[in-house]
Amino acid sequence: MDRIWQILMDFAAYPNWNPYIKEISGEVKEGSKIKVHMKQEWEKNGVTLRPRIIRLNPGKELTWKGSFFFPGLLDGEHSLILEEISGHKVRFIQKEIFNGIAIPIISTSWSIEKGTVRSFGDMNNALKKRAERAR
Template sequence: MKEQIMSEIVIQAPLAAVWKVLADFAYYPNWSPTIQQFEGIPEEGKQTKVWLQQPGGTRIKMNPIFLRIAKEQEIRWKGKLFLAGLFDGEHYFVLKPLANGQTLLIQGELFSGVLVPFLRKMIKGNTLAGFNLFNQALKKEVEGSL
Protein backbone atom coordinates (compact mmCIF):
# COMPACT_ATOMS: atom_id res chain seq x y z
CA MET A 1 0.00 0.00 0.00
CA LYS A 2 1.10 3.57 -0.68
CA GLU A 3 0.13 7.03 0.51
CA GLN A 4 1.63 10.40 -0.38
CA ILE A 5 1.31 13.75 1.37
CA MET A 6 2.68 17.11 0.35
CA SER A 7 2.77 20.66 1.68
CA GLU A 8 3.92 23.79 -0.16
CA ILE A 9 4.78 27.33 0.90
CA VAL A 10 6.07 30.42 -0.87
CA ILE A 11 8.97 32.07 0.92
CA GLN A 12 9.69 35.74 0.26
CA ALA A 13 13.41 35.14 -0.20
CA PRO A 14 15.80 34.01 -2.92
CA LEU A 15 16.65 30.33 -3.34
CA ALA A 16 20.15 30.73 -1.84
CA ALA A 17 18.75 32.21 1.39
CA VAL A 18 16.24 29.37 1.80
CA TRP A 19 18.89 26.74 1.07
CA LYS A 20 21.25 28.31 3.61
CA VAL A 21 18.73 27.67 6.43
CA LEU A 22 17.38 24.35 5.11
CA ALA A 23 20.85 22.83 4.69
CA ASP A 24 22.22 24.08 8.04
CA PHE A 25 21.37 20.84 9.85
CA ALA A 26 23.11 21.81 13.08
CA TYR A 27 20.89 24.91 13.44
CA TYR A 28 17.51 23.09 13.24
CA PRO A 29 17.05 22.92 17.06
CA ASN A 30 16.92 26.74 17.07
CA TRP A 31 13.90 27.08 14.80
CA SER A 32 12.27 23.82 13.69
CA PRO A 33 9.28 22.58 15.69
CA THR A 34 9.24 19.14 14.06
CA ILE A 35 12.68 18.11 12.80
CA GLN A 36 14.44 18.77 16.05
CA GLN A 37 17.93 17.38 15.70
CA PHE A 38 20.36 15.63 13.39
CA GLU A 39 23.06 13.55 15.05
CA GLY A 40 25.91 14.42 12.76
CA ILE A 41 25.88 16.10 9.38
CA PRO A 42 23.82 14.30 6.73
CA GLU A 43 25.71 13.15 3.66
CA GLU A 44 24.34 11.68 0.46
CA GLY A 45 24.43 7.87 0.57
CA LYS A 46 24.88 7.71 4.35
CA GLN A 47 22.64 7.24 7.37
CA THR A 48 22.20 9.95 9.98
CA LYS A 49 20.00 9.81 13.06
CA VAL A 50 17.15 12.33 13.04
CA TRP A 51 14.88 13.30 15.96
CA LEU A 52 11.31 14.16 14.94
CA GLN A 53 8.49 15.68 16.98
CA GLN A 54 4.97 15.46 15.59
CA PRO A 55 2.09 17.64 16.71
CA GLY A 56 0.23 15.69 19.36
CA GLY A 57 3.36 14.66 21.22
CA THR A 58 4.81 11.73 19.29
CA ARG A 59 8.63 11.95 19.33
CA ILE A 60 10.63 9.46 17.33
CA LYS A 61 14.24 8.84 16.41
CA MET A 62 14.88 7.48 12.96
CA ASN A 63 18.01 6.53 11.08
CA PRO A 64 17.29 7.32 7.42
CA ILE A 65 19.66 7.09 4.51
CA PHE A 66 20.10 10.36 2.66
CA LEU A 67 19.36 9.71 -1.01
CA ARG A 68 20.02 13.19 -2.37
CA ILE A 69 21.43 16.47 -1.13
CA ALA A 70 21.57 18.74 -4.18
CA LYS A 71 22.54 22.34 -3.41
CA GLU A 72 19.65 24.78 -3.81
CA GLN A 73 17.47 22.00 -5.26
CA GLU A 74 16.57 19.08 -3.03
CA ILE A 75 17.10 17.10 0.16
CA ARG A 76 15.70 13.56 0.17
CA TRP A 77 15.94 10.69 2.64
CA LYS A 78 14.35 7.29 3.15
CA GLY A 79 13.57 5.72 6.48
CA LYS A 80 11.83 2.59 7.67
CA LEU A 81 10.06 1.33 10.76
CA PHE A 82 11.91 -1.77 11.99
CA LEU A 83 12.00 -3.78 8.73
CA ALA A 84 11.85 -2.59 5.12
CA GLY A 85 8.38 -3.05 3.69
CA LEU A 86 6.57 -2.65 7.00
CA PHE A 87 6.27 1.15 7.02
CA ASP A 88 8.74 3.05 4.85
CA GLY A 89 8.86 6.75 4.09
CA GLU A 90 10.72 8.69 1.45
CA HIS A 91 10.80 12.29 2.63
CA TYR A 92 11.76 15.22 0.43
CA PHE A 93 12.24 18.97 0.31
CA VAL A 94 12.30 20.49 -3.16
CA LEU A 95 13.11 24.15 -3.80
CA LYS A 96 11.98 26.02 -6.92
CA PRO A 97 12.79 29.62 -7.79
CA LEU A 98 9.83 31.88 -8.48
CA ALA A 99 9.45 35.35 -9.94
CA ASN A 100 10.47 38.39 -7.90
CA GLY A 101 13.12 36.48 -5.94
CA GLN A 102 10.66 34.20 -4.16
CA THR A 103 11.16 30.48 -3.51
CA LEU A 104 8.64 27.66 -3.49
CA LEU A 105 9.31 24.97 -0.89
CA ILE A 106 7.65 21.62 -1.53
CA GLN A 107 7.82 19.18 1.36
CA GLY A 108 6.40 15.71 0.92
CA GLU A 109 6.66 12.06 1.75
CA LEU A 110 5.75 8.87 -0.02
CA PHE A 111 4.80 6.17 2.47
CA SER A 112 4.72 2.50 1.54
CA GLY A 113 4.38 -0.81 3.32
CA VAL A 114 1.83 -3.12 4.88
CA LEU A 115 1.09 -0.76 7.81
CA VAL A 116 0.12 2.23 5.63
CA PRO A 117 -3.65 1.51 5.70
CA PHE A 118 -3.58 1.33 9.51
CA LEU A 119 -1.56 4.56 9.85
CA ARG A 120 -3.39 6.63 7.21
CA LYS A 121 -5.16 8.74 9.86
CA MET A 122 -1.82 9.68 11.45
CA ILE A 123 -0.23 10.37 8.04
CA LYS A 124 -3.02 12.71 6.91
CA GLY A 125 -3.42 14.18 10.41
CA ASN A 126 -0.43 14.83 12.66
CA THR A 127 2.23 14.12 10.02
CA LEU A 128 0.77 16.54 7.47
CA ALA A 129 0.13 19.10 10.24
CA GLY A 130 3.81 18.76 11.17
CA PHE A 131 4.86 19.48 7.58
CA ASN A 132 2.78 22.67 7.63
CA LEU A 133 4.31 23.72 10.98
CA PHE A 134 7.83 23.11 9.65
CA ASN A 135 7.14 25.07 6.46
CA GLN A 136 5.78 28.05 8.42
CA ALA A 137 8.77 27.97 10.79
CA LEU A 138 11.23 27.81 7.88
CA LYS A 139 9.48 30.74 6.19
CA LYS A 140 9.65 32.78 9.40
CA GLU A 141 13.33 31.91 9.98
CA VAL A 142 14.40 32.73 6.41
CA GLU A 143 12.34 35.89 6.02
CA GLY A 144 13.43 37.09 9.46
CA SER A 145 17.09 36.73 8.58
CA LEU A 146 16.95 39.02 5.53
Protein backbone atom coordinates in the same frame (compact mmCIF):
# COMPACT_ATOMS: atom_id res chain seq x y z
CA MET B 1 16.97 30.55 -2.73
CA ASP B 2 20.50 30.21 -1.38
CA ARG B 3 19.44 31.64 1.99
CA ILE B 4 16.64 29.10 2.42
CA TRP B 5 18.96 26.26 1.44
CA GLN B 6 21.48 27.48 4.04
CA ILE B 7 18.77 27.44 6.70
CA LEU B 8 17.71 23.91 5.72
CA MET B 9 21.31 22.64 5.77
CA ASP B 10 22.15 24.26 9.13
CA PHE B 11 21.10 21.19 11.11
CA ALA B 12 22.67 22.48 14.33
CA ALA B 13 20.14 25.34 14.38
CA TYR B 14 17.03 23.14 13.94
CA PRO B 15 16.23 23.03 17.68
CA ASN B 16 16.09 26.85 17.66
CA TRP B 17 13.40 27.20 14.99
CA ASN B 18 12.00 23.91 13.73
CA PRO B 19 8.83 22.78 15.53
CA TYR B 20 8.76 19.39 13.78
CA ILE B 21 12.25 18.13 12.91
CA LYS B 22 14.09 18.62 16.18
CA GLU B 23 17.44 17.15 15.15
CA ILE B 24 19.35 16.07 12.05
CA SER B 25 22.93 14.91 12.22
CA GLY B 26 25.32 13.11 9.94
CA GLU B 27 27.12 13.68 6.67
CA VAL B 28 25.03 15.30 3.95
CA LYS B 29 26.09 13.09 1.08
CA GLU B 30 24.12 10.86 -1.25
CA GLY B 31 24.17 7.31 0.10
CA SER B 32 25.06 8.27 3.68
CA LYS B 33 22.91 7.58 6.72
CA ILE B 34 21.76 10.44 8.88
CA LYS B 35 19.95 10.65 12.20
CA VAL B 36 16.61 12.46 12.18
CA HIS B 37 14.49 13.11 15.26
CA MET B 38 10.93 14.27 14.57
CA LYS B 39 8.35 15.21 17.16
CA GLN B 40 4.85 16.32 16.43
CA GLU B 41 3.55 18.85 18.95
CA TRP B 42 1.11 16.40 20.57
CA GLU B 43 3.65 13.59 20.94
CA LYS B 44 5.53 13.04 24.17
CA ASN B 45 8.81 11.69 22.74
CA GLY B 46 8.64 11.72 18.96
CA VAL B 47 10.56 9.29 16.77
CA THR B 48 14.19 8.96 15.79
CA LEU B 49 15.04 7.41 12.43
CA ARG B 50 18.29 6.65 10.67
CA PRO B 51 17.38 7.12 7.01
CA ARG B 52 19.69 7.09 4.02
CA ILE B 53 20.06 10.12 1.75
CA ILE B 54 18.86 8.97 -1.66
CA ARG B 55 18.91 12.29 -3.57
CA LEU B 56 21.00 15.37 -3.04
CA ASN B 57 20.98 18.25 -5.47
CA PRO B 58 22.70 21.06 -3.53
CA GLY B 59 20.63 24.21 -3.43
CA LYS B 60 17.55 22.38 -4.67
CA GLU B 61 16.73 19.02 -3.07
CA LEU B 62 17.46 16.76 -0.15
CA THR B 63 15.59 13.45 0.02
CA TRP B 64 16.05 10.63 2.49
CA LYS B 65 14.36 7.27 2.88
CA GLY B 66 13.85 5.53 6.19
CA SER B 67 11.86 2.76 7.80
CA PHE B 68 9.82 2.45 10.96
CA PHE B 69 10.93 -0.65 12.88
CA PHE B 70 12.12 -2.61 9.82
CA PRO B 71 12.22 -2.07 6.02
CA GLY B 72 8.98 -2.92 4.27
CA LEU B 73 6.70 -2.40 7.27
CA LEU B 74 6.31 1.36 6.94
CA ASP B 75 8.85 3.19 4.81
CA GLY B 76 8.92 6.92 4.26
CA GLU B 77 10.65 8.98 1.61
CA HIS B 78 10.96 12.55 2.87
CA SER B 79 11.87 15.39 0.50
CA LEU B 80 12.83 19.03 1.01
CA ILE B 81 12.72 20.75 -2.38
CA LEU B 82 13.32 24.36 -3.43
CA GLU B 83 12.02 25.80 -6.70
CA GLU B 84 12.85 29.33 -7.82
CA ILE B 85 9.72 31.15 -8.91
CA SER B 86 11.15 34.58 -9.75
CA GLY B 87 13.48 37.13 -8.23
CA HIS B 88 13.33 36.60 -4.47
CA LYS B 89 10.39 34.20 -4.56
CA VAL B 90 10.99 30.54 -3.81
CA ARG B 91 8.59 27.64 -3.53
CA PHE B 92 9.43 25.22 -0.72
CA ILE B 93 8.03 21.73 -1.17
CA GLN B 94 8.11 19.26 1.67
CA LYS B 95 6.62 15.87 0.97
CA GLU B 96 6.53 12.36 2.33
CA ILE B 97 5.73 9.24 0.36
CA PHE B 98 4.77 6.31 2.56
CA ASN B 99 4.75 2.68 1.49
CA GLY B 100 4.94 -0.75 3.10
CA ILE B 101 2.71 -3.54 4.33
CA ALA B 102 1.34 -1.44 7.22
CA ILE B 103 -0.18 1.17 4.88
CA PRO B 104 -3.68 -0.38 4.78
CA ILE B 105 -3.85 -0.32 8.57
CA ILE B 106 -2.29 3.10 9.04
CA SER B 107 -4.20 4.80 6.23
CA THR B 108 -7.33 4.51 8.39
CA SER B 109 -5.48 6.19 11.25
CA TRP B 110 -5.52 9.93 11.83
CA SER B 111 -1.93 10.22 12.97
CA ILE B 112 0.15 9.47 9.89
CA GLU B 113 -1.51 11.45 7.10
CA LYS B 114 -3.20 14.32 8.93
CA GLY B 115 -0.55 14.58 11.61
CA THR B 116 2.24 14.70 9.05
CA VAL B 117 0.49 17.36 6.97
CA ARG B 118 -0.08 19.48 10.08
CA SER B 119 3.55 19.13 11.19
CA PHE B 120 4.81 19.98 7.70
CA GLY B 121 2.71 23.15 7.79
CA ASP B 122 4.17 24.11 11.17
CA MET B 123 7.71 23.58 9.88
CA ASN B 124 7.03 25.40 6.60
CA ASN B 125 5.68 28.45 8.46
CA ALA B 126 8.66 28.48 10.82
CA LEU B 127 11.06 28.26 7.85
CA LYS B 128 9.32 31.18 6.16
CA LYS B 129 9.57 33.33 9.31
CA ARG B 130 13.24 32.46 9.77
CA ALA B 131 14.06 33.25 6.12
CA GLU B 132 12.21 36.58 6.25
CA ARG B 133 13.97 37.59 9.49
CA ALA B 134 17.33 36.87 7.88
CA ARG B 135 16.86 39.40 5.09
